[in-house]
Amino acid sequence: MRIEIVVNGDRYVKEVMADLSLLDFLREVLGLTGTKWGCLTGDCGACTVLVDGEPVVSCLQLLRQVEGRDVTTIEGVEHSGELDEVQAAFVANGGAQCGFCTPGMIMSTEALLRANRSPSESQIREALSGNLCRCTGYSKIIDAVLQAAAERA
Amino acid sequence: MAEVFAAGSIEEVVAFLAGHRGVSLPIAGGTDVMVDKRNGRVHPEWLVDLTSLEALAGIEFREGGKVVRIGSMTRIRSLELDPVLGRRAAALVEAARLLGSVQIRTMATVGGNLCHGTPSAEMPPPLLVHDADCEVAGPSGRRVMPLVDLFAGPGRTVLEPDELLVALELRLPDSGVGSCYLRQTVRWSMDLAGVGVAAAVEVDGSTVTKARVALGAVAPVPLLVAEAANALVGTELDAGAAAEAGRRAAAACSPITDARGTESYRRQVVAVLVERAARIAWLRATGSWPAGVPAPANGVLPSEVR
Numbered sequence: 001m002r003i004e005i006v007v008n009g010d011r012y013v014k015e016v017m018a019d020l021s022l023l024d025f026l027r028e029v030l031g032l033t034g035t036k037w038g039c040l041t042g043d044c045g046a047c048t049v050l051v052d053g054e055p056v057v058s059c060l061q062l063l064r065q066v067e068g069r070d071v072t073t074i075e076g077v078e079h080s081g082e083l084d085e086v087q088a089a090f091v092a093n094g095g096a097q098c099g100f101c102t103p104g105m106i107m108s109t110e111a112l113l114r115a116n117r118s119p120s121e122s123q124i125r126e127a128l129s130g131n132l133c134r135c136t137g138y139s140k141i142i143d144a145v146l147q148a149a150a151e152r153a
Numbered sequence: 154m155a156e157v158f159a160a161g162s163i164e165e166v167v168a169f170l171a172g173h174r175g176v177s178l179p180i181a182g183g184t185d186v187m188v189d190k191r192n193g194r195v196h197p198e199w200l201v202d203l204t205s206l207e208a209l210a211g212i213e214f215r216e217g218g219k220v221v222r223i224g225s226m227t228r229i230r231s232l233e234l235d236p237v238l239g240r241r242a243a244a245l246v247e248a249a250r251l252l253g254s255v256q257i258r259t260m261a262t263v264g265g266n267l268c269h270g271t272p273s274a275e276m277p278p279p280l281l282v283h284d285a286d287c288e289v290a291g292p293s294g295r296r297v298m299p300l301v302d303l304f305a306g307p308g309r310t311v312l313e314p315d316e317l318l319v320a321l322e323l324r325l326p327d328s329g330v331g332s333c334y335l336r337q338t339v340r341w342s343m344d345l346a347g348v349g350v351a352a353a354v355e356v357d358g359s360t361v362t363k364a365r366v367a368l369g370a371v372a373p374v375p376l377l378v379a380e381a382a383n384a385l386v387g388t389e390l391d392a393g394a395a396a397e398a399g400r401r402a403a404a405a406c407s408p409i410t411d412a413r414g415t416e417s418y419r420r421q422v423v424a425v426l427v428e429r430a431a432r433i434a435w436l437r438a439t440g441s442w443p444a445g446v447p448a449p450a451n452g453v454l455p456s457e458v459r
């Protein structure tokens with residue numbers, strides 16, 4: 001099957017298996033390995049990317065269904081080599097330890113901050129409830145999101 | 154590996170499903186299908202993509218807002234964020250908010266939630282108490298049936314493999330109505346209901362004139378429990394009436410013991426949640442609940458409304 005798709009602003013036309021997931025396409029076909037291969041059942045959020053600005057778990061997203069739509073992955077978050085506010089806040093606050101959950105956490109945060117410029121702590125917890133972290137205990141992640149929101153406002 | 158078929162009309166999709174019975178499976182948001190496929194629970198040769206069927210999409214208010222038609226491809230996230238439904242079908246929006254994560258709700262559809270036939274699914278109880286009908290399309294045309302008749306057993310509906318759920322239709326009386334959905338889970342989020350309960354009441358003055366109570370996760374199919382609802386009708390939803398509705402609901406269900414709770418625990422939770430959900434529905438119907446504010450999932454009221 002031929003697929004045409006925009007990822008991080010670049011248009012790709014590729015020949016792929018018809019029932020490929022968006023996650024496998026990003027990692028195996030485009031080599032964008034920032035998006036992580038975690039549970040593959042929609043539970044952990046490590047594979048979160050944005051489709052037209054909305055967060056989805058790419059492991060359960062049939063590639064074919066996002067044909068022609070605009071996909072943003074963690075690789076598309078920086079601005080010309082500089083970390084964006086969310087990435088920088090995760091670094092500054094110790095919001096990443098092993099880093100496995102971090103791309104997904106950041107993509108969920110990007111989606112949250114697009115919809116809500118100054119989220120409360122409970123709104124942040126709610127928005128990140130589909131992103132599991134085995135390392136940080138979450139508090140530092142919440143701090144990072146609060147800081148990123150403050151910097152963007 | 155499966156091939157993907159996509160088409161722009163319901164008729165084309167139904168014709169394709171009819172020509173590929175047993176080897177084709179509709180895919181909506183894919184949050185169940187992709188997991189089932191990976192687990193080997195389903196082995197379709199064809200995935201039939203419903204995303205380009207405009208006729209299945211969208212929330213549409215009709216008859217001056219007295220009726221709402223919810224297309225089967227409506228995303229759970231769209232239900233959650235709909236301000237009119239938030240006021241007029243609170244139970245539905247409450248259930249939507251509790252389903253999965255933001256990512257799952259962005260992908261998952263109401264039709265997929267119903268058609269997967271999961272006994273603990275979030276959408277059936279609130280839709281049942283809002284008296285939903287469902288419209289089905291098949292090779293011989295369209296039919297409409299009460300939603301309660303859709304469910305056939307765990308993981309099963311009455312739909313033929315070549316039938317599609319098109320839309321749900323709910324009546325939304327403009328005043329004097331309130332509803333609520335509560336659920337018991339082991340974890341606060343990203344968990345499936347051990348018990349799901351919805352209640353809706355219509356109130357004249359302060360007397361309940363109509364009521365519905367529905368249960369999820371405590372029987373092979375979602376249940377509408379008329380006996381429980383009848384305990385509320387004609388009352389001012391005092392503590393005694395709410396407790397009686399809870400007892401009747403607990404008696405009417407047939408829960409199993411599994412990782413989410415034992416049979417007897419689940420029955421007790423049904424009684425408690427029905428009591429609380431009925432009470433919150435009544436507060437909403439009588440205008441004593443702040444508009445658009447969801448109830449806490451376990452129904453324990455904040456002190457300012459208690």
Ligand SMILES: Cc1cc2nc3c(=O)[nH]c(=O)nc-3n(C[C@@H](O)[C@@H](O)[C@H](O)COP(=O)(O)OP(=O)(O)OC[C@H]3O[C@@H](n4cnc5c(N)ncnc54)[C@H](O)[C@@H]3O)c2cc1C
Binds near residue numbers: 266
């Ligand atoms: C991590 C995770 C957490 C979850 N949490 C919850 C939860 O808390 N509560 C809950 O209720 N559910 C939960 N779910 C399941 C929920 O996401 C699904 O039930 C979802 O609503 C199904 O919708 P879908 O569009 O993704 O369906 P799909 O997976 O696309 O389809 C589901 C089934 O319905 C059929 N189908 C879909 N649309 C139609 C149609 N229009 N006509 C006929 N057949 C159709 C498909 O063939 C398939 O059999 C969770 C899932 C995941 C992965």
Ligand code: FES
Binds near residue numbers: 036039042044045058
């Ligand atoms: S890998 Fe997709 S949610 Fe875990």
Ligand code: FES
Binds near residue numbers: 096099136
């Ligand atoms: S930093 Fe290790 S899983 Fe979150």
